[in-house]
Amino acid sequence: MPSLDICFSPELLPLYALRGKVAVVVDILRATSSIVTALAAGVSHIVPFSELDDCRAMAAQGYLTAAERDGRQAEGFDLGNSPFGYLDGVLPVQGRGVAITTTNGTRALHLSLAADAVVVGAFLNLEAVARFVRAQGKDVVVVCAGWKGMFNLEDTLFGGALAERLAADFDTVGSDATLAAHHLWQQAQADLASYLLQSAHVRRLNGLEANKDFEYCIQLDTHDILPIWQEKRLVAHA
Amino acid sequence: MPSLDICFSPELLPLYALRGKVAVVVDILRATSSIVTALAAGVSHIVPFSELDDCRAMAAQGYLTAAERDGRQAEGFDLGNSPFGYLDGVLPVQGRGVAITTTNGTRALHLSLAADAVVVGAFLNLEAVARFVRAQGKDVVVVCAGWKGMFNLEDTLFGGALAERLAADFDTVGSDATLAAHHLWQQAQADLASYLLQSAHVRRLNGLEANKDFEYCIQLDTHDILPIWQEKRLVAHA
Structure with a gap:
């Protein structure tokens, strides 16, 4: 039986051997929720960048550019990190490529x-993620983006929710991280919004931009779409 | 109000600015439980070493030597990592110094x-830790030893138990790690043994040496003693 493990911070990723496994990257508030939304809205592909300048330069190649730093939209970009940037109709996104950081x-x-397959997870596409990793049948590592390297609750709860969905088909008790995340999800699921709003980190993010983003990002299974890494870009899995 | 934060792995410690704070180092199974036990049993002081050879060499200076690797007592040492090494009367420990790794x-x-004060925490001396950090009135970081850099449940639950004791006097909701650990503790406390035995990691450790160690290490408040770092050694706080 393949295993499901959860890495609570990118800083811990060197401890996880990703080769031969599926990595599910999650940043619920809001990067991976926005990526799911963008592809669902008809964006053709997404290219992620580490640096603002590299990302901004893609405008010259016809890309829409999206950038967030410390929870806010960066200056000189078409979009920030809000999923509503792809939904509000102000910018036509259909068929466009998006460069994001x-x-x-x-x-x-x-x-x-380094993983065999890299996909993007959010509450919005939880079942699409579960279906994909079941079909792969390989060990899975949920890679929580965290907040500047620190543990955060919302990405952890996604890991717990995925463990709940996969408990019949995967070993979800071999890792203490998975065990803990699953327990936290069992506490949280009845009222995910209230549970997450205990978090000072979540409340602070909400304060930075329209907190309708928060309500949007904690919906389950609204999008049957799976962003997957192919040829150095994220596209919707066929 | 000072804050209580929890660092789930030594690998994440560079993200925590320890200067000006109190660090509570915890390795429930079994290093910090054994250190508490050793000082309570009359050991005069404890000197920790990273390397087996450095630790073993202290025998020439009259030290008892204690070493564990991968859960087992290392060869050529007086003691392993079991708290019963200080309790079973085979070795006279009263007044002796102990070199450990x-x-x-x-x-x-x-x-x-780097912290202003470094103390050793275990379930055994939980209230002694709580009393000390309350008196200090500084921000506190619980440093979980984890298992080879990975998150583990038993050290996390200690952090949650400390959060429960300090909730009136410390900010225990400003950090998602503390929030999560506190929630897990609230689930676990009614039957800590059963809760921890869900963990494959805990069961594996138990299999390595007498699992009476486990039953011993999850007792609360059995020792009113606080190991504190002074002049490059751990001593009982006056």
Whole structure:
């Protein structure tokens, strides 16, 4: 039976041997929720960048550019990190490529590329993630983006929710991290919003931009779409 | 109000600014439980070492030597990592110094020395830890030894138990790590043994040596003693 492990911070990723495994990168608030939303809205592909300048330069190649630092949209970019940037109709996104950079999410993604397959997870596409990793049948590591290297509750709870979905098909008790995340999810699931709003970190993120983002990002299974890393970009898995 | 934060792995410690704070180093199974027990049994002081050879060499200076690697007593040492080594009367320990090295605990201790005060925590001396940090009134970081850098449940639950004791006097909700550990403790406390035995990691450790160690190490408040770092050694706080 393949195993499900959870890495609580990109800083811990060197301890996880990703080769031969599937990495599920998660940054619930808001990078991976926005990536799922963007591809669902018709964005053709997404290229992640570590540096603001590299990301901004992609505008010259016809890309939409999206950048967030410390929870805020960076200046000189078309979009920030809000999923509503792809939904509000102000910018036509259909068929466009998007270059993105975020505080935590893109770093987690780049550090995960040693895995056999790298996909993007959010509450929005939880079942699509579960279905994909079941079909692969390989060991899975959920890579939590965290907040500047620190443990955060929302990414951890995604890991717990995935453990709940996969408990019949994967070993979800071999790792203390998975065990803890699963327990936390069992406490949280009845009222995920209230549970997460205990977190000072979550409340602070909410204060930075419209907190309708928060309500949006904690919805389960709204999008049957799986962003997957192929040829140095994220595309919707066929 | 000072804050209580929890660092789930020594690998994450560079993210925590320890200067001006109190570090509580915890390695429930079994290094810090054994250190508490040793000082309570009359050991005069404890000197931690990273390397087996350095530790073993202290025998020439009249020290008892204690060493554990991968859960087992290392060859050529007087003691392993079991608290019963200080209790079973085979070795007279009263008034002796002990040189120790363990897989995780001594590393966590050495990495914590930037803090203003470094103390050793275990379930056995939980209230002694709580009393000390309340009196200090400084920010506190619980440094979990983990297992080879990975998150583990037993050290995390100690952090949650300390958060429960300090909730009135410390900010225990500003950090997602503390919030999560506190929630896990609230689930676990009614039957700590059963809760921890869900952990494959804990069961594996139990299999390595007498699992009476486990039953011993999860007792609360049995020792009113606080090991504190002074002049490059651990001594009982006056």
